[in-house]
Amino acid sequence: MEGTVRYVSEDGRPLAELPFGEAELLRGYRAMRRARLFDERAVTLQRQGRLGVYPLFRGQEAAQVGAALALGPSDWLVPTYRDTAAAITHGLPLATALLYWRAHPAGWSFPEGVRVLPFYVPIATQLPHAVGVAHAGRLRGEPWVVLAFVGDGGTSEGDAHEALNFASVFSAPVVFVVQNNGWAISVPTERQMRNTRIADRAPGYGIAGVRVDGNDLVAVWDVVRQAVDRARAGEGPTLVEAVTYRLAPHTTSDDPSRYRDEAEAGERERAEPVARLRALLEARGAWSEEREEALVEELRAEFDAAVAEADAAPEPTPESIVEQVYAEPGPDQRRAWEALRGG
Numbered sequence: 001m002e003g004t005v006r007y008v009s010e011d012g013r014p015l016a017e018l019p020f021g022e023a024e025l026l027r028g029y030r031a032m033r034r035a036r037l038f039d040e041r042a043v044t045l046q047r048q049g050r051l052g053v054y055p056l057f058r059g060q061e062a063a064q065v066g067a068a069l070a071l072g073p074s075d076w077l078v079p080t081y082r083d084t085a086a087a088i089t090h091g092l093p094l095a096t097a098l099l100y101w102r103a104h105p106a107g108w109s110f111p112e113g114v115r116v117l118p119f120y121v122p123i124a125t126q127l128p129h130a131v132g133v134a135h136a137g138r139l140r141g142e143p144w145v146v147l148a149f150v151g152d153g154g155t156s157e158g159d160a161h162e163a164l165n166f167a168s169v170f171s172a173p174v175v176f177v178v179q180n181n182g183w184a185i186s187v188p189t190e191r192q193m194r195n196t197r198i199a200d201r202a203p204g205y206g207i208a209g210v211r212v213d214g215n216d217l218v219a220v221w222d223v224v225r226q227a228v229d230r231a232r233a234g235e236g237p238t239l240v241e242a243v244t245y246r247l248a249p250h251t252t253s254d255d256p257s258r259y260r261d262e263a264e265a266g267e268r269e270r271a272e273p274v275a276r277l278r279a280l281l282e283a284r285g286a287w288s289e290e291r292e293e294a295l296v297e298e299l300r301a302e303f304d305a306a307v308a309e310a311d312a313a314p315e316p317t318p319e320s321i322v323e324q325v326y327a328e329p330g331p332d333q334r335r336a337w338e339a340l341r342g343g
Contacts, residue, residue, distance in 0.1 A: 012279025059247030062273030066220030094306035127163035153184025214242030
């Protein structure tokens with residue numbers, strides 16, 4: 001990947017002086033391992049009928065976690081449907097995430113103080129919203145930066161162009177992270193666009209653009225941290241292309257073997273981000289099998305507690321489906337609410 005920022009090789013060797021110390025590397029590994037366990041256990045819950053359709057992110061942990069770690073508490077995260085790893089890293093409680101994917105009303109609004117917008121399922125519609133939040137913060141004198149995710153296929157949508165253009169013209173404090181995972185559902189990147197280096201589009205908008213190894217947590221964290229700093233300093237938006245690979249199916253209802261050679265996915269396992277950072281830590285004497293087992297046990301206990309909390313949420317009533325549309329229901333919602341209550 002010529003012209004791509006990378007600090008750690010696929011087998012865990014440092015390729016340059018690392019911008020983070022051991023404590024930060026361990027923090028990053030814990031966050032990625034936590035995300036990996038959530039993804040694995042969420043699939044099991046979905047197969048048991050305890051979650052709805054679930055979009056897996058296995059293989060993309062570094063792109064999401066690394067970017068989220070670059071945010072401060074006052075910053076906003078605007079995720080797509082695939083970005084649960086980023087959301088829980090930025091403070092979304094695990095139980096709330098589970099309730100969201102269970103389509104339970106208690107998961108439709110996030111707790112006060114958690115600066116994460118709901119997961120966007122429509123493609124790229126979140127980008128103009130993210131720019132709006134960023135521009136509003138600037139007008140209100142708020143110091144927040146907005147981090148918005150989109151997939152490689154999403155950059156072909158009109159909303160992506162409008163968001164990038166507006167953000168450029170108004171120097172909105174927003175960082176766009178494109179997770180180029182090689183596939184937009186069943187369509188490979190080279191069938192989506194002629195220019196497959198998405199970061200190269202940034203100069204056309206007059207903004208900074210960086211291509212980074214999206215499976216290298218150190219590189220993603222550092223690149224997005226610099227982009228966040230630039231945005232906070234009033235230097236405008238950045239387009240970050242994180243080159244990664246979706247090892248898992250698109251969703252739990254997808255069968256990727258119908259459109260891609262699964263031998264390719266097996267080959268990409270070598271570059272997967274969790275094993276890469278673990279190898280780096282082990283080579284530095286900062287990690288061991290014993291520490292891994294202790295961490296996994298801790299994370300399993302945390303996840304089990306979150307499942308118990310989600311299971312304890314009250315059964316939703318039929319009328320709750322229209323209670324979440326507007327802060328104040330309009331006439332149509334009131335009539336539907338009364339009908340659903342049997343009135």
